[in-house]
Amino acid sequence: MSPEEKGSIxxxxxxxxxxxxxxxxLARMALLAQVWRVDGIYTxxxxxxxxxxDLDELIAGFxxxxxxxxFNLNGPIDHHHDHIRFFWSLNLADGSEISGMDYGEISxxxxxVKIVGFF
Amino acid sequence: MSPEEKGSIxxxxxxxxxxxxxxxxLARMALLAQVWRVDGIYTxxxxxxxxxxDLDELIAGFxxxxxxxxFNLNGPIDHHHDHIRFFWSLNLADGSEISGMDYGEISxxxxxVKIVGFF
Numbered sequence: 001m002s003p004e005e006k007g008s009i010x011x012x013x014x015x016x017x018x019x020x021x022x023x024x025x026l027a028r029m030a031l032l033a034q035v036w037r038v039d040g041i042y043t044x045x046x047x048x049x050x051x052x053x054d055l056d057e058l059i060a061g062f063x064x065x066x067x068x069x070x071f072n073l074n075g076p077i078d079h080h081h082d083h084i085r086f087f088w089s090l091n092l093a094d095g096s097e098i099s100g101m102d103y104g105e106i107s108x109x110x111x112x113v114k115i116v117g118f119f
Numbered sequence: 120m121s122p123e124e125k126g127s128i129x130x131x132x133x134x135x136x137x138x139x140x141x142x143x144x145l146a147r148m149a150l151l152a153q154v155w156r157v158d159g160i161y162t163x164x165x166x167x168x169x170x171x172x173d174l175d176e177l178i179a180g181f182x183x184x185x186x187x188x189x190f191n192l193n194g195p196i197d198h199h200h201d202h203i204r205f206f207w208s209l210n211l212a213d214g215s216e217i218s219g220m221d222y223g224e225i226s227x228x229x230x231x232v233k234i235v236g237f238f
Contacts, residue, residue: 044199046201080163084147101204116222
């Protein structure tokens, strides 16, 4: 993998996590438009979202219930073919931290088309 | 998740890892027929296989180059929706050990239809 490719995947994942941390709907939609394909599918143990606007609503609900929450990338991103794996931490406003891992697939247009989260 | 469902997923993954550890082609094909959908897709950082017989050939090549290698499940299997994640160790005949993680998808017929490995 070239350094450029590695850098672009890291930017993609960081913007994706920034979207999950962005309470302002317009700013979040701008991030999601960059990183999430319009028909992308999100799944984690508690929820699922089919398509970009559904994911936006899921994040809005999450941040509404957890104001001040932020997601951060933990460690390097593993990447082969169109598949990625990365670890993250969720920092809640009360100071607690939750760790998790996402598996993802990148579409040919450079956006995420699937995320499956485990925590 | 019911205890029965949990048990059946553990059996599935253990049989899948047993297939990766089985040098006898007929025994391996019998395992793969139980656990791998005929059109299942396998990908790891070094290789890929499209369909059950392609996966069988990939394993045959791997075990031919690494006689005595065996894969073992490490820890519990995470599971939600039709998605699983599990950690494994590969024990080589020279006593060395490699660790890795697989993401997988289970088809409605109870077989694996996708594995993406990271190591």
